Amino acid sequence: MSLLKDAIISALGEDVRFRENYQHPASVVFCTVPKAKFTEAAKAMKRSYALLAAEWATEETPWFGIFACYRWGSEYLIVKTVTTMDDPAFPTLTKKYLPAYRFERQMNSLMGVVPEGHPDLRPWLKFEDWPQDAYPLRKSFDASKPMPRVEGEYRWSRAEGEGVYEIPVGPVHAGIIEPGHFRFQAVGEQIINLEERLGYVHKGIEKRFESMRWEDGFRLAGRVSGDTTVAHSLAYCMALESMSGFVPPERACWLRALFLERERIANHLGDIGAICNDAAFAFMLYQLMRLKEGILRTNSELFGHRFIMDRIIPGGVAVDIDVKGKEKILSELKWLEKEFEKLVTIYDENPSLEDRVRGTGVLLPEKARELCAVGIVARASGMNLDCRIFNPFTPYDQHDRIEMDVPVLVTGDVHARTWVRIHEVRESTRIIRWLLDNMPDGNINGTIEPPSSEKAGFAAVEGWRGEIIYWLQSGPEGEINRCMVRDPSSVNWLGLEQSIPGNIVPDFPLCNKSFNQSYSGHDL
Amino acid sequence: MIRILRQIFTTGIVTEDVLGQEEAHIKVVGDRLEEAVKKRFRGSLAIRQVDAGSCNGCELEIHALNNSIYNCERYGIHFTASPRFADMLLVTGPVTRNMEIALRRTYDATPAPKLVVAVGDCGCNSGIFGETYASLGGIDKVIPVDAYISGCPPTPVALLNGILRAIEGK
Numbered sequence: 001m002s003l004l005k006d007a008i009i010s011a012l013g014e015d016v017r018f019r020e021n022y023q024h025p026a027s028v029v030f031c032t033v034p035k036a037k038f039t040e041a042a043k044a045m046k047r048s049y050a051l052l053a054a055e056w057a058t059e060e061t062p063w064f065g066i067f068a069c070y071r072w073g074s075e076y077l078i079v080k081t082v083t084t085m086d087d088p089a090f091p092t093l094t095k096k097y098l099p100a101y102r103f104e105r106q107m108n109s110l111m112g113v114v115p116e117g118h119p120d121l122r123p124w125l126k127f128e129d130w131p132q133d134a135y136p137l138r139k140s141f142d143a144s145k146p147m148p149r150v151e152g153e154y155r156w157s158r159a160e161g162e163g164v165y166e167i168p169v170g171p172v173h174a175g176i177i178e179p180g181h182f183r184f185q186a187v188g189e190q191i192i193n194l195e196e197r198l199g200y201v202h203k204g205i206e207k208r209f210e211s212m213r214w215e216d217g218f219r220l221a222g223r224v225s226g227d228t229t230v231a232h233s234l235a236y237c238m239a240l241e242s243m244s245g246f247v248p249p250e251r252a253c254w255l256r257a258l259f260l261e262r263e264r265i266a267n268h269l270g271d272i273g274a275i276c277n278d279a280a281f282a283f284m285l286y287q288l289m290r291l292k293e294g295i296l297r298t299n300s301e302l303f304g305h306r307f308i309m310d311r312i313i314p315g316g317v318a319v320d321i322d323v324k325g326k327e328k329i330l331s332e333l334k335w336l337e338k339e340f341e342k343l344v345t346i347y348d349e350n351p352s353l354e355d356r357v358r359g360t361g362v363l364l365p366e367k368a369r370e371l372c373a374v375g376i377v378a379r380a381s382g383m384n385l386d387c388r389i390f391n392p393f394t395p396y397d398q399h400d401r402i403e404m405d406v407p408v409l410v411t412g413d414v415h416a417r418t419w420v421r422i423h424e425v426r427e428s429t430r431i432i433r434w435l436l437d438n439m440p441d442g443n444i445n446g447t448i449e450p451p452s453s454e455k456a457g458f459a460a461v462e463g464w465r466g467e468i469i470y471w472l473q474s475g476p477e478g479e480i481n482r483c484m485v486r487d488p489s490s491v492n493w494l495g496l497e498q499s500i501p502g503n504i505v506p507d508f509p510l511c512n513k514s515f516n517q518s519y520s521g522h523d524l
Numbered sequence: 525m526i527r528i529l530r531q532i533f534t535t536g537i538v539t540e541d542v543l544g545q546e547e548a549h550i551k552v553v554g555d556r557l558e559e560a561v562k563k564r565f566r567g568s569l570a571i572r573q574v575d576a577g578s579c580n581g582c583e584l585e586i587h588a589l590n591n592s593i594y595n596c597e598r599y600g601i602h603f604t605a606s607p608r609f610a611d612m613l614l615v616t617g618p619v620t621r622n623m624e625i626a627l628r629r630t631y632d633a634t635p636a637p638k639l640v641v642a643v644g645d646c647g648c649n650s651g652i653f654g655e656t657y658a659s660l661g662g663i664d665k666v667i668p669v670d671a672y673i674s675g676c677p678p679t680p681v682a683l684l685n686g687i688l689r690a691i692e693g694k
């Protein structure tokens with residue numbers, strides 16, 4: 001029985017309706033409520049300690065569907081309400097859930113639905129020079145045409161007073177990094193406010209999905225955020241498979257887990273190095289990049305791509321591993337472990353580094369919870385979340401065999417976010433060994449039928465940054481009507497904004513690196 | 525400290541002469557690159573990287589050029605923070621509508637010879653993102669391009685090759 005389901009029934013009684021055979025997998029509860037009860041449903045969820053995982057809109061002509069997805073432990077519950085196209089308003093959830101703040105701005109900008117009572121409806125992702133009435137996610141919007149530029153201005157939040165000055169940074173930054181704009185208000189060295197402005201790499205991905213065939217979408221998903229290509233394509237494939245009622249062969253699932261863990265190690269190594277580099281300890285960056293390069297080369301040798309891109313496909317995976325490949329990875333792990341542990345000791349014993357990372361960029365546990373943070377950011381701020389444990393696919397569901405040990409720290413500073421990564425590298429190394437030693441034989445993929453009309457699929461996968469959610473919906477003709485993508489960055493960017501005030505300006509790059517959120521995954 | 529020193533000495537120099545397991549012709553790339561940089565840029569080629577809308581996969585590989593294995597600095601290639609000091613723009617794409625103006629400005633701020641290299645399938649022709657309301661297409665839809673490096677993403681070796689092509693072409 002689902003606790004969240006009970007909670008919403010006892011709060012809304014007759015008003016909540018459950019739709020059978022629509023949402024897949026069936027473990028995800030799907031219900032509809034009247035528009036007037038949308039906030040009440042949120043209240044009931046809040047009382048049950050659920051977190052808001054995502055909020056999005058669809059067009060199901062002549063309606064707009066408004067969706068909120070809640071998570072508590074291993075349960076997911078989706079609440080839907082509808083609003084007419086003539087009156088696209090719906091009650092805001094911002095009073096109950098902070099992350100709704102950005103979700104709803106985005107829905108307002110791209111779908112043109114109006115969250116009533118939202119405190120700040122400045123456009124998000126949409127820039128001031130877009131035509132006012134351009135709502136790309138609406139069906140009537142012709143995505144193939146370029147849009148004219150119009151006059152407009154973005155209203156930045158301001159801080160005033162004696163000695164307050166402003167530093168605008170970006171969108172083109174100093175390093176080899178994605179574009180985004182940050183505006184600091186500072187007094188002396190101290191930052192009193194940070195405002196993020198993102199959307200520069202908005203490529204119209206969600207709209208693009210709607211023009212694709214089901215069997216091709218995984219490639220686009222694998223390019224939502226290139227550094228997370230494995231986890232994104234996996235989440236897409238799993239959502240699609242759930243809709244088609246297809247269960248991939250067991251070996252395929254194990255290989256997927258292998259790719260996922262290799263992606264995690266590679267990225268964490270790079271991140272730990274980059275964090276140290278921003279604390280003026282370049283030694284670690286060069287050492288760790290050397291280890292990362294080793295992993296990427298093995299990927300290329302065994303799986304044909306340095307980032308294992310396009311190797312997870314609907315129905316399974318595209319490459320297998322043989323005995324020689326297994327031996328190769330096992331000996332690589334031995335080398336990696338030895339080298340990595342030496343570096344961890346150096347990190348740990350370096351007081352000047354410690355000085356920079358401890359107490360810097362603190363995201364307090366209560367803030368992280370309020371923001372419904374996910375992934376490493378959440379785990380460094382006391383939240384015990386990980387889809388591999390709470391929403392596992394095979395083989396992660398064999399809890400007593402795999403014995404996952406996910407690190408959770410409470411200080412919420414740069415050090416904690418680094419340390420969580422260090423732990424995870426160790427843990428992923430152990431998991432990969434276990435996967436290779438126990439991997440079942442069999443096929444690595446199967447043929448999957450496209451889903452029938454009017455269905456929805458859902459998947460949540462723990463990428464290296466954190467939980468990635470895909471929600472797919474088929475239209476009346478069985479086509480892709482909507483593909484909602486929620487990268488961990490969509491929520492965690494708010495965490496960065498909250499952790500900065502009180503820090504000094506020169507520490508910003510360090511804090512930013514410790515979050516290392518994706519611009520592309522956020523901007524879509 | 526002693527640990528750091530030990531690690532440095534036991535690691536030794538990992539930079540690869542022949543760029544690893546790649547085919548034999550790659551061996552020449554490095555030498556030719558160094559030669560070309562010496563001749564045309566007095567031994568120092570400054571690159572400004574611009575992400576005009578990529579998925580960040582290309583950035584990872586550009587980053588790798590700086591690691592100790594590829595170590596592009598040995599050819600005199602280094603990445604600079606400001607377009608004002610740059611000889612070359614290494615641009616990943618597709619160019620999003622929201623980045624178009626920033627890309628143009630960066631281009632305008634770059635002094636001659638302003639070599640522009642389009643990186644990745646997206647930078648070359650917009651890749652999987654196509655030309656839409658949000659994505660304007662490959663880099664050459666917005667600024668003139670001197671060389672193209674395809675791949676999704678291109679490997680570090682392919683990147684070095686492409687940079688070489690760009691400076692030899694001028």
Ligand code: SF4
Pocket residue numbers: 223226577578579580581582616617618643644645646647651675676677678
């Ligand atoms: S070429 Fe590939 S890796 Fe590069 S930006 Fe495009 S999709 Fe990403």
